[in-house]
Amino acid sequence: MKLYSLPLSPYSARVRAAIYAKQLDIEIVMPPEGWRQSEEFRQLNPARRVPVLILDDGTALPESGVIVEYLEDAFPAIPLRPRHAKDLAHVRLVTTVAELYVMQALMPLFFLLDAKTIDSTAVTAGFDKLDAGLAHLETLLRPGAYAHGERISMADVWLLPVRFTLDGLMEFAKRPDLLDRYPAIAGYTDVVKRDAALGRVWQEMIDGLKAFYAARAAKG
Numbered sequence: 001m002k003l004y005s006l007p008l009s010p011y012s013a014r015v016r017a018a019i020y021a022k023q024l025d026i027e028i029v030m031p032p033e034g035w036r037q038s039e040e041f042r043q044l045n046p047a048r049r050v051p052v053l054i055l056d057d058g059t060a061l062p063e064s065g066v067i068v069e070y071l072e073d074a075f076p077a078i079p080l081r082p083r084h085a086k087d088l089a090h091v092r093l094v095t096t097v098a099e100l101y102v103m104q105a106l107m108p109l110f111f112l113l114d115a116k117t118i119d120s121t122a123v124t125a126g127f128d129k130l131d132a133g134l135a136h137l138e139t140l141l142r143p144g145a146y147a148h149g150e151r152i153s154m155a156d157v158w159l160l161p162v163r164f165t166l167d168g169l170m171e172f173a174k175r176p177d178l179l180d181r182y183p184a185i186a187g188y189t190d191v192v193k194r195d196a197a198l199g200r201v202w203q204e205m206i207d208g209l210k211a212f213y214a215a216r217a218a219k220g
C-alpha cells in the first residue's frame with residue numbers, strides 16, 4: 001500500500017499518525033509533480049486533495065476519515081477505537097468537535113490574516129467562533145492526558161494536527177495567549193512529546209512548515 005501525503009497537511013497527518021501508531025508497513029510518498037492539475041491524480045481523487053491511500057489492488061481511497069477507518073477495520077491488531085460503546089462515543093465526540101468546531105474555525109483565519117487588506121470584523125468574528133470551539137473541546141479533555149483513556153486512540157489522531165495548527169495560528173496571528181484559558185488543549189503537547197507516533201508526526205509537520213516558509217520566502 002502507498003499513501004500520498006504532504007508533511008504539513010493536517011488531513012495527511014491524521015493518516016500518518018494512525019499508520020505509525022498501528023505500526024503498519026505503508027509507503028508514504030509526496031503526490032506526483034503537478035498533481036493539482038493532473039488528470040491521473042484526479043482519477044485517484046476527483047477532489048484533487050491529499051491524502052489518498054492506494055491499496056495493493058490499485059483501489060484509491062481518498063478522505064482522511066475514510067482512510068483511518070479503513071485501516072482500523074483492515075488491521076485491528078493495534079486498535080485505535082476503544083471497544084465499549086460509551087468510550088467509543090467519547091472518542092467520536094472529540095474527533096467531531098475537533099473537526100467541526102475547531103479545525104473548521106481555525107483554517108479560514110489563516111486566509112483572513114494573510115489577506116492584503118485585513119477585514120478586522122471578520123477576523124474578530126473568526127476568533128470568537130474559534131474560541132467557542134476551543135471551550136467545547138476543552139470540556140472533553142484532561143490536562144496532560146491522551147484524548148481518551150490511557151493510550152493513543154483515534155481521538156489523538158484527530159487532535160494532534162489541530163493542536164499543531166493552533167501553534168501555527170498563535171505564531172502567525174501573534175496571539176500567544178490564545179490557549180491561556182484552555183490548559184488541557186495547551187498542555188496536549190506534553191502527550192505529543194511522550195508518544196512516539198504523535199511525536200514523529202509533529203516533527204514531520206515542523207519540517208513541513210519550515211519548507212513552506214522557505215518556499216514562500218523564495219517566491220518573495
Ligand SMILES: N[C@@H](CCC(=O)N[C@@H](CS)C(=O)NCC(=O)O)C(=O)O
Nearest residue numbers: 009010011036049050051063064065
Ligand atoms: N476532507 C479531506 C480534506 C483534504 C484536504 O483538504 N487536503 C488539502 C491539504 S491539507 C489539499 O489537498 N488541498 C488541495 C491543494 O493543496 O491543492 C480529507 O479529510 O482528506
